[in-house]
Amino acid sequence: MKHTVKRGLGVACLLLAGPSLAADRPHYDPASNEQVKQLIQEVSQDSDWQPEQLNHLFSQAERRDDIIKLISKPAERVLTWAEYRRLFITDARIKAGHEFMAQHRDALNRAHEQYGVDPTVITAIIGVETFYGRHKGRHRVIDALSTLSFDYPPRSAFFRKQLVAYLELVKQEGLNPLLPMGSYAGAMGFPQFIPTSYQAYAVDFNGDGFRDIWTNPVDAIGSVAHYFEAHGWKKDAPVAVDAVLEGDGTKLENLRKNRFDMQDYSQVAAAGMTAKSASLTADTRVLPMALSLDDDQEQMMLGLHNFYVITRYNHSRLYAMAVNELAKALKASDQGASDQEAARDQG
Structure with missing residues (x-):
């Protein structure tokens, strides 16, 4: 069962990859890159990775100039709360969130019971991050993290740590490191966890032996709830x-x-x-x-305290406000649907 699920992830990631990757992009061949060679030496000494495996992997990892441009591009201006709200609190996002909650009611309720996090907040996080899994990223994680580790000096130390964590987690979970897709910064899956967050907070919430935040919304639900519990979320307290x-x-x-x-x-x-x-x-x-x-x-x-906890997920007041507002809208939508169902039953 465990290996079947993982092969399924590989297929899903290949589907996400879309058209074949450009063949003319420079690769991180350790034979010609001292930074890569040093990282391979360190990782192979401290993990189950063999040097020849890592040599082969990095010879296929690609330097992505578009990722450098994306992360280097300064924001044109800071959005107002009104503008930010219009981006995330939409009828379409509320409707899709209502459907996500209905589809995964059991997992959301179990997460609430186990971790204390309201189902609407979990759903709102996934809704803001990836529109409930519709937009999980179009970049190979190995390319994004390699590019930012070796060719983006402003934050190379941070991304090098994420790259090492990524190598650890794919080895532990038995994944092909060339397949998982994510954001240009290496954030992955429904909840957009960076690799260190995956290591610390991802959970196997459906019990199949694999912490699958890429294709399994149940594991994503449990992982988001675990993240919030670990950062001090107070059950049923206002935000x-x-x-x-x-x-x-x-x-x-x-x-x-x-x-x-x-x-x-x-x-x-x-x-x-x-x-x-x-x-x-x-x-x-x-x-x-x-x-x-x-x-x-x-x-x-x-x-309040739970507002601060949301800002540990993303260090933005506007982000936390959007999550809170979307969660409230989902709660109202859910209650409205329950009231309509009760009225039909009485009729």
């Missing part, structure tokens, strides 16, 4: 609450910055921001935020 601000917020230094320094609610209230309707104790840790809307308006929010 953020609406707030009001007196004055211009100058006493709150990071009000409009992408920072994550939590403060006691008493301090924030003294500086002019209070919860709109929620009752918070003086020592509740909060993250005060003023989020840009259209027409120079702002939405005032207080992020």
Whole structure:
């Protein structure tokens, strides 16, 4: 069973690869690349990889100039919360999320019971990351990580660590390292885990002996929930609450910055921001935020502990807000469907 599943992954990854890869791209042949040769020596000493296996692998890994361009391209500008929200909180994404929840209800409920993470939050993460698995990446992971490890000096140390972790995980899971696909930064599968996150948090949630985040949504569901539990998620606790601000917020230094320094609610209230309707104790840790809307308006929010946990998945306030808003929309959609079903049963 285990090997059958893995062969299935190989087929899926080949299908994701699309057209044949360009034959004229430079390869990372260790015979002509000292960085590759050194990495092979290190990895073969500390793992089950044999030098000749790694030599063969890296002679097929390709340097991708398009990946260098993608990761080097500066953002044209920072999106407002209104713009970011329009990208991710759409009718199509809510509808597809509702269908994903209905299809995987048992796994989502089991993850909630085992890890304490709400099914709508798990679904929202997968929805924001890959549109529920529709957009998992079009780059071979070995190419992306090799390119960024050996030819992107600004973050070569980080990506070298990810490359080593990738080699470890494909060896452990029995995968062909040339097949898995991912983002241009080497993020993989439904939840877009980087290799070190896969090693730490991926779980075999369907019990088939393989932690398959690429093609198995059940394993992806359990893995996302495990990630959040490991980062301190509080079961059934709110993520953020609406707030009001007196004055211009100058006493709150990071009000409009992408920072994550939590403060006691008493301090924030003294500086002019209070919860709109929620009752918070003086020592509740909060993250005060003023989020840009259209027409120079702002939405005032207080992020709570679970909001901070979401920012450990992606270090962006807007990302965490999108996950929270999508989760709320999914909860409303799910409740609406349940109410309609109950009404039909009564009728």
